[in-house]
Amino acid sequence: MIRFENVSLRYDNNTDVLQDINFELKPGSFHFLTGSSGAGKTSLLKLIFLAGKPSGGKVFLFNQDSARLPRAALPEIRRRIGVVFQEFRLLDHLTIYENVSLPLRVCNIKETQYRSNILELMNWVGLGDRINAFPTTLSGGEQQRAAIARAVVGRPNVIIADEPTGNVDTEIGMRLMRLFAELNKQGTTILIATHDKQLWEGSPYPRLHLEQGSLVPTYGEY
Amino acid sequence: MIRFENVSLRYDNNTDVLQDINFELKPGSFHFLTGSSGAGKTSLLKLIFLAGKPSGGKVFLFNQDSARLPRAALPEIRRRIGVVFQEFRLLDHLTIYENVSLPLRVCNIKETQYRSNILELMNWVGLGDRINAFPTTLSGGEQQRAAIARAVVGRPNVIIADEPTGNVDTEIGMRLMRLFAELNKQGTTILIATHDKQLWEGSPYPRLHLEQGSLVPTYGEY
């Protein structure tokens, strides 16, 4: 589904942020991506959701080389990948409901077809009573949950989440992890970047660990 | 130094976010503020750094009633309170160096007087090699550290930090906590809002715990 082959990345002439990365995410798999602050987790994820191109090597998305995709093909690919951004990236001038429904609107889907789904999803993440609020009036944790709702609403094949529990307490964090696990059971491929040990310790899922831009083996498989 | 007397807060006709809050931060004290997502931690901090007024009760800052401060007196008070915002609030069009030096610039302090201080501080938080980068090119954790540097650079009497370790790994988190502890030893009053158990468990400092908008007693003193 997603395959990295000798991928490296550098920003404007600095040292390599990523070096010689090789891994594959099989359909329906669930991985954690760990590494200390500045290790390159977000940079790696950006290569997957097409917010950047590798400086070297190849990134295959759905068996297509990302560097060779024509511009017109990008929206289709991106619609198959749901992203929870580390900094949320909610649009402040739209309500939470509008924010969450955006991935469907850009596909020109009619509101009647998705309204009830969204309301249900909002209840799931605990925002059922705040759908008409604007992002700036939400607490940090609430914004993060809205961002997660937006990432999953379009039923993407792959979900990429960058630090999705950094602003919520352990209890809500576990609840969100159950949401991801549920989606994974239904066949969604999931990749979660986090520095929160609690999240992956004792979980059955494999872990990709970044250290100074390189993947290092963790115990267990990856 | 900071005293809340029967403080309550509600946003536009909703239920009370805070109810009947009473506590005092003595000069040179160090407190944690805990509570689950949406409990009202950020709302409480906003009353301290004058980004909001209580709906009921009184907030005393440096022995002055915050509701009765004339507008012209606000800047002086705010300069004595350093804030680490939950969402960082770095200015994207300024470099990290400019962002961190902003609290000094608005006091019309000459650059020659603070330049070396800032460079030292940047090294402390591990951003010494990125001072001329713009915030959007920093990793989440790096932005958070820049936000902390900006909060402490003006040597304020009080430091308010909202989830200051949400985007860094445990190791850097501990390092930042040592920075706060060091400042506290030098006399700075410190209040840190967090949902991260690791941070306050086993630390010698008292904890204010919010539950559904009210302070509830924790074991030990508060």
Next chain:
Amino acid sequence: MAGNSQILPRNSVAGPALGAVTATMCFLACLALGAVLSVNKAAHNWLTQATGAVTIQITDTENLTARDQLQAVERVLKRTRGIKTYEIIPEEKLIGLLEPWLGTGNVTADLPIPVMLDVSLNKEQRFNENGLRIELSAVAPGAKLDTHGRWRQNLERGVQTLRVLASLILILVTIATATVIIFATRAGLGTNKQTVEVLHLIGARDKFISRQFERQFLTLSLLSCAIGYVAAASIFHLLFTLMTDMEDMQFYLLLLSVPVLSILMTWLIIRNFVIRTLAKAL
């Protein structure tokens, strides 16, 4: 309901500032065009009268009286291309013209009053002024052709100057407007950079995003161009009413080309600029 709301923040691309500029520019362009149109028409009227007011004056010479030469002149006029009709000005009218100079009752029968002919030209045919002058001097040495040429030239030059000036203003206003629109669009794209990036990342096509920009602009542009046009048209209506000039529908229709072209221009600029910028984005 909410599903149909705008995706870009209100006024973030085409705000009231752009609206005020568009309205003002449309107004000024209408004024400039209207001025050219009305002066053109007025000048046309004057020139028609002036060209129609060709006169021939025949005086006595040593050998021939004015009356003697008249027949020869009439023969020439009859066979000259471009002359529709001519008329001999009655003597009383001529005396009336002279009286301010000579005093009432002083013009007596023995005063050598010249014969004057008022010649009307045929607009459709070319009239060869110099040819007629030469022919006349051959058959009637006392005949003098007066075509008010100098006056007409002056008028034509004046109208020409005004036309150039108005075109200059039109061009300047157009350039200024285009500049403002380009910069405003660029600013709008800058302001909405984060939003555009998010839209791209969640799978929006360039066309979808561009439509958001165009939509916001079109509403505003229609409104402000209409305001500019109506303001200018009202002023012209007022002027025409005051000056009891001929006011016609055609004038206002021609003026309508200004807002129509403005909207078209703005739309093309925005669309082009946005699409090109988006193509370079994520």
Next chain:
Amino acid sequence: MAGNSQILPRNSVAGPALGAVTATMCFLACLALGAVLSVNKAAHNWLTQATGAVTIQITDTENLTARDQLQAVERVLKRTRGIKTYEIIPEEKLIGLLEPWLGTGNVTADLPIPVMLDVSLNKEQRFNENGLRIELSAVAPGAKLDTHGRWRQNLERGVQTLRVLASLILILVTIATATVIIFATRAGLGTNKQTVEVLHLIGARDKFISRQFERQFLTLSLLSCAIGYVAAASIFHLLFTLMTDMEDMQFYLLLLSVPVLSILMTWLIIRNFVIRTLAKAL
């Protein structure tokens, strides 16, 4: 170095769009004012000539010849307030004026040529036209006063219309500019809302923040008003050169009031608006 950089993002308040508008508006306002100034001056010249060109024409009556009446007329003229000097037009000149009507050589000695006086008026004193007319008819029944009054009235009305029109344009341009600036400032404050909030929260005073806005605007405003002024002045220079009209320094100095007032207006609007908005902020 970095410490002196702008705190607000470049062009976020006064960007190139506002610059283009300011320049255009300054240009148009200069054109309007310049048009009024030059037409005023030209009209003043014409009116001076016209008013100076008062003529008196004396013809023979039944009892008195023109020459007989001349002395009485001269006496009246000498004691009339507002008359600077007068001059009898020589007979050859009068004949020259009549020749186009009568044909060369036809004006003979026995033709009753009237006596013509060219009267210059004294600008400083009021000249009572009707009074003089009555006095003249009393002493010299053949004398006729001609003050070109109708022509002057027409000219004055034309100039007045133009003045009103130009003032209208000036007012409209001013209103439009002020609107644009207010909206642009509001937009700038909106764009920088987050930045302003952060500045407030870290202890910046309103004055400090306002200065950031004013600073950004002033640079731009100076530049664009200069461009507008120079553009308009160049056009006038060109026109004056073409029309060989008198061109003077004073004209350009008066025109300079437009950019100066524009900058002042913009500055006051921005300052006022920003300070008032900030006072309502955090």
